[in-house]
Amino acid sequence: MNPLCQHRFLYPPMICFITAQGYILKSYEPINFRIEFGNLSMLYTIRYSDWYFSSILIKVAKEELSRECDYELEAASQKRFRDFLSDSEGFYVPMVIDEISSKKVLTTELITGVPIDKVALLSQKIRDYVGKKFLELTLKELFVFRFMQASAICTDPNWGNFLFDETTKMINLIDFGAAREYPKNFVDDYLRMVIACANSDRDAVIEMSRRLGFLTGEESDVMMEAHVQAGFIVGMPFAKGGGYDFRSSNITQSISNLGATMLKHRLTPPPEEAYSLHRKLSGAFLACIKLGAVVPCREILLQVYQQYQFGNSKQPRAANCSTGL
Numbered sequence: 410m411n412p413l414c415q416h417r418f419l420y421p422p423m424i425c426f427i428t429a430q431g432y433i434l435k436s437y438e439p440i441n442f443r444i445e446f447g448n449l450s451m452l453y454t455i456r457y458s459d460w461y462f463s464s465i466l467i468k469v470a471k472e473e474l475s476r477e478c479d480y481e482l483e484a485a486s487q488k489r490f491r492d493f494l495s496d497s498e499g500f501y502v503p504m505v506i507d508e509i510s511s512k513k514v515l516t517t518e519l520i521t522g523v524p525i526d527k528v529a530l531l532s533q534k535i536r537d538y539v540g541k542k543f544l545e546l547t548l549k550e551l552f553v554f555r556f557m558q559a560s561a562i563c564t565d566p567n568w569g570n571f572l573f574d575e576t577t578k579m580i581n582l583i584d585f586g587a588a589r590e591y592p593k594n595f596v597d598d599y600l601r602m603v604i605a606c607a608n609s610d611r612d613a614v615i616e617m618s619r620r621l622g623f624l625t626g627e628e629s630d631v632m633m634e635a636h637v638q639a640g641f642i643v644g645m646p647f648a649k650g651g652g653y654d655f656r657s658s659n660i661t662q663s664i665s666n667l668g669a670t671m672l673k674h675r676l677t678p679p680p681e682e683a684y685s686l687h688r689k690l691s692g693a694f695l696a697c698i699k700l701g702a703v704v705p706c707r708e709i710l711l712q713v714y715q716q717y718q719f720g721n722s723k724q725p726r727a728a729n730c731s732t733g734l
Contacts, residue, residue, distance in 0.1 A: 522572030538701025606644030632674035
């Protein structure tokens with residue numbers, strides 16, 4: 410067994426230190442769901458104005474935090490990711506040390522590296538490499554593994570969960586507490602939706618949005634237009650071949666400008682799967698923006714799409730999910 414291990418403890422208060430044996434010890438208090446989610450309910454209700462929609466967010470957040478506090482579940486997820494990425498160049502998932510792990514303690518192999526946001530200080534070549542690998546990983550998690558590393562509640566990525574070793578050009582992955590699986594039929598249609606957004610195919614975006622549950626079909630023209638434009642904005646990095654320059658990207662601001670309209674006119678909350686999925690995709694974009702990376706996004710998406718095996722669900726009438734190439 411590797412003597413250098415990382416420990417995560419569920420109890421007692423937050424603490425983090427390195428022992429003489431080379432262990433990293435982490436600990437935090439268990440969450441009082443009733444108190445914390447009472448406050449969270451108030452926050453979401455103020456932010457989103459409609460209790461029905463905010464209650465869905467709270468339900469998803471509670472489920473994610475429950476998974477986050479179960480170290481046996483996290484250990485299983487980490488082992489699963491380690492298997493998934495065993496043959497993937499540029500990624501490493503540390504080994505779980507079962508003998509000294511439990512429901513309240515997680516012990517893993519200790520890995521080193523700098524958080525992804527510190528990579529922004531390195532050369533453009535390295536930043537482009539890391540940005541490309543980050544997007545590759547995100548699309549693999551969703552469309553190949555259908556199992557995704559996520560962060561509970563947070564909308565911004567936790568840079569410390571991705572540690573880059575410049576010597577080996579390896580991205581070391583940690584923290585799989587909120588990892589979750591996605592149903593095949595949802596992923597099938599979500600890939601079709603991403604392709605439609607990338608191709609600026611309005612009819613396909615609307616059809617897939619209805620099938621996925623983002624729209625009811627009864628929305629106002631204002632809501633429909635805002636939803637479609639938001640899809641096109643998210644699809645911008647995938648719209649053209651060659652490198653997409655995230656240094657000059659205004660994706661986040663453009664989406665923010667449409668947010669108030671969609672919150673005001675939305676008739677149904679997004680499907681539950683979308684909350685963590687959108688955080689992950691936006692996290693990949695935010696990482697690339699933070700890095701100032703130039704990434705061949707369309708080529709990465711097209712490679713995933715061409716190798717993807719769809720189930721038996723109907724193809725959208727509008728575009729038949731054509732890549733447009």
